[in-house]
Amino acid sequence: MDVKNAFLNGDLKEEIYMKLPPGMSMIAAHEVCKLRRSLYGLKQAPRAWFEKFRNTLLTFSFTQSQYDSSLFFHKTTTGMVFLLVYVDDIIITGNDNGLITKLQNMLSSTFKMKDLGHLTYFLGLQVHYGDHGFLLNQHKYIHNLIELAGLQNANDADTPMEVNVKYRKDEGELLPDPFLYRQLVGRLIYLTITRPNISYAIHIVSKFMHSPRHLHLAAVRRIVRYLIGSPTRGLFFPKQSTLHLTAYSDADWAGCPDTRKSITRWCVFLGDALISWKCKKQESVSKSSTEAEYRAMSTACSEIVWLRGLLSELGFPSSDPTPLRGDNTSVIQIAANPVYHERTKHIEVDCHYIREAFTRGVITLPHLITDLQVADVFTKALTRQRHKFLNSKLMLIDLPASI
Structure with a gap:
C-alpha cells in the first residue's frame, strides 16, 4: 500500500510559523502563517508522520517491534499479521486474511491510501514467486545502472574484481569530474540489498569517493560489467x-x-x-x-x-x-x-x-575449514571457480529458474 501525501498527516507538537507562500496576499505587514499540520520540507515532518501512523496502529491492537521500529505485528487465535513501513510505502502480510482486510479498511479510512495489490515491486526490489519459494532481485535497477555507466554493448566480466589487485587512494591520475563515479558507487551500494556477492568490491571502491582516480573508475566499470552477465540474479528464499x-x-x-x-x-x-x-x-x-x-x-x-x-x-x-x-x-x-x-x-x-x-x-x-568459509566472498577478490561456488552457497540464482 502507498500513502498519498503522507507528511501532511502529521500533527505538530511545536508552534511553527512560516512566511506566506507566493501568490497569497498580505493583510498586514510582517504577517505569517501558523502551521496546524506538518508540511513537506519541515525537519519535523517525517517524525510527525511516523508518530501519527504508529499511534493509529497501536489503537488497532498492533504491537511495535522492540528490535525494528518500522515493524508492527498482531497475533490472533487464527494467526499473525505483520506490517512493515518505509516512509509512505507499506507491506502487509500474514496468515489471518480477515484481519488483513480489516487493517486495510482501517488504514484507508484514516489516511488516503492506494492499494497496489500483490507485492511484486518495492523500492526498486522485484519479487518473483514460485512453487518452491520466492526470489528478490533488482533487474530493472541493474538495467538502468548499466545505461548510466554507458556499458550497454560491453562484454561481461566473470568476477566483480580482479584477483590480487590492491587499490590505493593516491594511485593513478585524478578524475577531472568525480560526479559519475560517485553516482555509480552510490547506486551500487543500494544494489547490495539483493547482490551480497559484490559487497566486497563495493566496499573497496566506496573508499575513494572523496578523490576518485581513473583506476578506481575502471574498477567500478568492471563491477558493472560483471552485472551485465547476471542481471536477473538475486536472493532466493525457499519455502521449506x-x-x-x-x-x-x-x-x-x-x-x-x-x-x-x-x-x-x-x-x-x-x-x-x-x-x-x-x-x-x-x-x-x-x-x-x-x-x-x-x-x-x-x-x-x-x-x-x-x-x-x-x-x-x-x-x-x-x-x-x-x-x-x-x-x-x-x-x-x-x-x-x-x-x-x-x-x-x-x-x-x-x-x-x-x-x-x-x-x-x-x-x-x-x-x-577455510575451503567452506562462506564469508570469504565478503573480504577478498576470488577466482571465477571460487566465486561461482560461493554464489551457490549464498542462494543466489538467476531468472528464469524453477523457483
Missing part, C-alpha cells in the same frame, strides 16, 4: 527452509593497504536463506590476525543476538545455541576460555562480548 540461524565469520587482517586496518566479514542464514551480512573496515588496527578475527566474530555475535530476539518476539524462539562458524582455532579458544591471558589484554572489553554470549549458551563456536 527451517527457522534455525547459522552464522559465518571471518576477517582479512590488515587488508587495507592505506591504513592497514582489517576487514570484518560475516553472514547469517535462516535455514538455507541468507538474511544478513556485513563487509566493513574495522575501526582500529589489529595487532594480529587472531585479534582481527576476534573482532569480526564479536560483531557477528551482536547480529545473532539481535536476530534471535526478533525471532523470539515474532513467536519463533530458539532454544538451541546458534552456531557461529569460523576457521581460526585461536579465536575459538580465546572466546571459550575464561582465563584472561597475555594474548588478549590489548583487546577492548567490548570485544569480549562474544565470550559472555558463549558462556550463556547463545552461540556455539564450531571450527570450519
Whole structure:
C-alpha cells in the first residue's frame, strides 16, 4: 500500500510559523502563517508522520517491534499479521486474511491510501514467486545502472574484481569530474540489498569517493560489467527452509593497504536463506590476525543476538545455541576460555562480548575449514571457480529458474 501525501498527516507538537507562500496576499505587514499540520520540507515532518501512523496502529491492537521500529505485528487465535513501513510505502502480510482486510479498511479510512495489490515491486526490489519459494532481485535497477555507466554493448566480466589487485587512494591520475563515479558507487551500494556477492568490491571502491582516480573508475566499470552477465540474479528464499540461524565469520587482517586496518566479514542464514551480512573496515588496527578475527566474530555475535530476539518476539524462539562458524582455532579458544591471558589484554572489553554470549549458551563456536568459509566472498577478490561456488552457497540464482 502507498500513502498519498503522507507528511501532511502529521500533527505538530511545536508552534511553527512560516512566511506566506507566493501568490497569497498580505493583510498586514510582517504577517505569517501558523502551521496546524506538518508540511513537506519541515525537519519535523517525517517524525510527525511516523508518530501519527504508529499511534493509529497501536489503537488497532498492533504491537511495535522492540528490535525494528518500522515493524508492527498482531497475533490472533487464527494467526499473525505483520506490517512493515518505509516512509509512505507499506507491506502487509500474514496468515489471518480477515484481519488483513480489516487493517486495510482501517488504514484507508484514516489516511488516503492506494492499494497496489500483490507485492511484486518495492523500492526498486522485484519479487518473483514460485512453487518452491520466492526470489528478490533488482533487474530493472541493474538495467538502468548499466545505461548510466554507458556499458550497454560491453562484454561481461566473470568476477566483480580482479584477483590480487590492491587499490590505493593516491594511485593513478585524478578524475577531472568525480560526479559519475560517485553516482555509480552510490547506486551500487543500494544494489547490495539483493547482490551480497559484490559487497566486497563495493566496499573497496566506496573508499575513494572523496578523490576518485581513473583506476578506481575502471574498477567500478568492471563491477558493472560483471552485472551485465547476471542481471536477473538475486536472493532466493525457499519455502521449506527451517527457522534455525547459522552464522559465518571471518576477517582479512590488515587488508587495507592505506591504513592497514582489517576487514570484518560475516553472514547469517535462516535455514538455507541468507538474511544478513556485513563487509566493513574495522575501526582500529589489529595487532594480529587472531585479534582481527576476534573482532569480526564479536560483531557477528551482536547480529545473532539481535536476530534471535526478533525471532523470539515474532513467536519463533530458539532454544538451541546458534552456531557461529569460523576457521581460526585461536579465536575459538580465546572466546571459550575464561582465563584472561597475555594474548588478549590489548583487546577492548567490548570485544569480549562474544565470550559472555558463549558462556550463556547463545552461540556455539564450531571450527570450519577455510575451503567452506562462506564469508570469504565478503573480504577478498576470488577466482571465477571460487566465486561461482560461493554464489551457490549464498542462494543466489538467476531468472528464469524453477523457483
